[in-house]
Amino acid sequence: MAAWIIFTIGLLSIWQVGCIHAREWVAPAMALYLIHRLANDPDARQELDGVDWYILPVVNPDGYEYTRTSRSNRLWRKTRSKNNLLGCFGVDGNRNYGFKWAVSGVSSNPCDTETYAGPKPFSEVETVMVRNIMMENSKRLKLYVSLHSYGQYLVYPWGYTGDYLPKEWKKLDSLAREVSDAVQRAGGKPFKVLSAGKWYPAAGGSDDFAFGVVGVPYSYTMELTDGYEFIYPERLLRVVLPQFYEGFKAFAGQIRKEFSPKFTEQRYRMNECENC
Template identity: 45%
Template sequence: MNVLIVVVTLFVLTAFAAQSGYEGNKVYRLKPTGKKQLEMLANLRNEKNLDFWTPLRRDEHPVDVMVNFKEEKWLTDLLKKNNITYDTLIDDVDSAVLEEHERQIFFPPTKQGRISFIKYHRHEEINAYLSRLAKDYPNLVSIQNIGKSYEGRDLDVIQISTNSSAGKPVIFIDAGIHAREWIAPAVALYAINQLVENKDNANLLEKVDWNILPVLNPDGYEYTHSTLLQRFWRKTRSQGNKCIGADANRNFDFHWAEIGSSSDECDDTYHGKHAFSEIEAIALSNYISQNKNRIKLYLTLHSFGQLILYPWGYTSELPRDNEELLSLGEAVAESIKNVSGTNYIVGSSTNILYAAAGGSDDWAKGVAGVELSYTIELPGGGLLGFDLPTWKILGVAKETWEGLKTFCKHISEKFN
């Protein structure tokens, strides 16, 4: 009977994949050289049939782009015309999505309130884990619901504190603002696991409290899990006039809609009808504003690119404390590299990438006044892009955890 179930499931999945919106799509790795080629690619970022999987960097680093099969010839002709070299990274996106989905569904289910790092967990499983920790460790963990998503899912922040010293500085971490970036919530979960369930890390709670929101965009995150048709969905799921959702990381009310986002609600970087049009962005901003006197470090986890970025995203001008931001970022990058050799690039967003205004990291520093604010672009899956294989989750989580400990050391020393 078990064999029959597996065979039938595979048959259904194969049939479903044949109807996928990614049928015939490819991913190309473009290798621009020179300012002219970079500017040409920058102008293509909002093309509806192109999906830039990696940020476009100013240092001529390769960029991965998924192309709709209908526009494949147009893109390759354009690249050749502009002398931009490229390789085929994923020849069949449809098959890659199916393979990932098969890996997910065939992992044994975890017990209620438990997690592992051999699969990507659903939002309900994640919140159940947070609730279980609050029950098992009442003197260490509390849960604060900061609101609900557009579709009514709970936005739960886990607050981890020994309460040994009132008013300790807070490190705040969020993940999953972009739905398709599954590794980000997984890394946030690993940090929670290490802080609460690993007694060897008790020293990290002596002088610092940790507040973590594992999935900021649960509607989009669940959407990417529940349908093969939209594995690479990025936005929220709010209702628009023509299309669904907005890019919540372009929706914050700080230089909103100035540069690096789209006014077309069908685009992946649509900045929303107005600043803070997205209920998830409002919930986050309200929580940070209410705790801004204690939050000394804001971290938002993304993927992929192996970048440690700090403000500003709307301008190439450097913040007045650039020296500290750069030095701390480099120390974190070194800590990560020491684990398994993973290299991160560190710098202000617009001096590494092309400008993008309205991000949460800019808002946290520029409006809420959080001194130290960073975006961490975690590693991707090499030839699999966003489909970071499940067997790589733990390795990425462990090396990133070492970087988080370096952040903690700095906050402990500076604010106590």
């Protein structure tokens, strides 16, 4: 079963998921560290002020558990659903969402171990669950972040194409660079910021679905831990996770500033005073 951690404080929502791809263990580590800081750090009260955090550390629990059963399974990527005709297992959960499904960067071969998009959109119980939660909270969701590894990238829609960008791309790009700057100020490496499709086109991603269907204003895929691919040394987590946390503080600050009624009222009063 997937485990939800929900901090319910305000009217705005930040939605963060990890481990869509089973082998990317640093993603649930980052999600759990974020939960730890929000729950235990007295200074995190500001990050909770006026914002609900929906955190799902492991989207793909069956695949994640499979990677932990033996060394030979460590780099398994997909879900663990079975194709009854071919006897092959799994779908790439980040190619299975119902926005521009299968138009680029996917495989139609169920036995492909990497990018099989599934027999249809939302064929997997994992992607259906995430879709349903997003749709149920669509009016409140302001930020979606999908955690992955590796490469130190922070990318935004569109992912299905590199030929053009959404009209809001400058806002997406600007916030991503603020997050990167915050991580770098904390001693971390800067993110490579660009649209996902400019990096490489891949359709059916959760970030495109969040942005293009659910209407989440800010949607990103965050690729963590450059230099180690999928086998990130556990000893380094205590160094990099606090650095990445500063990036999430920057995310939350922008969401409060732009969407919180309290902050909106304060800006309105300041503008009134300036015009007196």
